[in-house]
Amino acid sequence: MRRDFADPALLDALASLASRAGARIMGHYGCEAMVKGDGSPVTAADHDAEEEILAGLAQLLPGVPVLAEESAAAGRWPASTEVFVAVDPMDGTREFLSQNGEFTVNIGIIVAGHPVVGVVQAPALDRLWIGSPLGAEAMALGSGASVGAARDRRAIHTRALPETGPVALVSRSHPDAASEGYYAARGITSRRAVGSSLKYTLIAEGEADVSVRFASISEWDIAAAHAVLAAAGGTMTQPDGAPLVYGRADRQFRTEHFIACSGAFAARHPL
């Protein structure tokens, strides 16, 4: 099946689905004994959100294979990868545990290796982002609410470089030394620590300029936010400028290292 997925009704339905998944997560937020491990609220939050998303996708995109974090952990991988949905039901586990709000629901549609649609919802922040061939949008949306109830819905775009220099977003919980080396080599001194795929939606809406990762993570961690960033005028590529290609079953769906940045940053610092 080949579709371009530039369908406003589908995008809105995916946004409402992500919001419902966010509500399932929030049902476990702030529970006592939020420790990681089997049977813990973290596992239950992941599981509930993924269950919600898989049920919704079966209705909205019947027959489209899904790569989802919990399913993959249980050995269920997509049967084919020409068109598939990449799902991280809760990205930012450590942030969920520390209750700082920096965790997200992620639903991305991949076609021929490229993320063409992405929906990212931040349940504790009541924010949602959509990226597609129709453009990129941000909105305020309470968890569990239908997208029809969104407030401040607006198109977003990456920003011009600030006169004071680019702002780099670094992982709050998994910093890597090579990324620091990248920033240092370019004289980038402004840093903000952010958990989860929020790093890339913040660049998409013009709150920051660059975030690099010289480590491999899973495709579901970044596919949806990659689609948002690309639709907003940013890029997410390998460090040498080669595209990040998704659907790499041969790598167990682990990513290459990458540079995510605004269009203006890419023009100033060509790869």
Ligand SMILES: Nc1ncnc2c1ncn2[C@@H]1O[C@H](COP(=O)(O)O)[C@@H](OP(=O)(O)O)[C@H]1O
């Ligand atoms: N060094 C590392 N080892 C394992 N997973 C890592 C990692 N660095 C990042 N990740 C994964 O990348 C995701 C986002 O992390 P970050 O906040 O650092 O950007 C997390 O997903 P989950 O929270 O869904 O497990 C985390 O598991």
Ligand SMILES: [Mg+2]
């Ligand atoms: Mg993740």
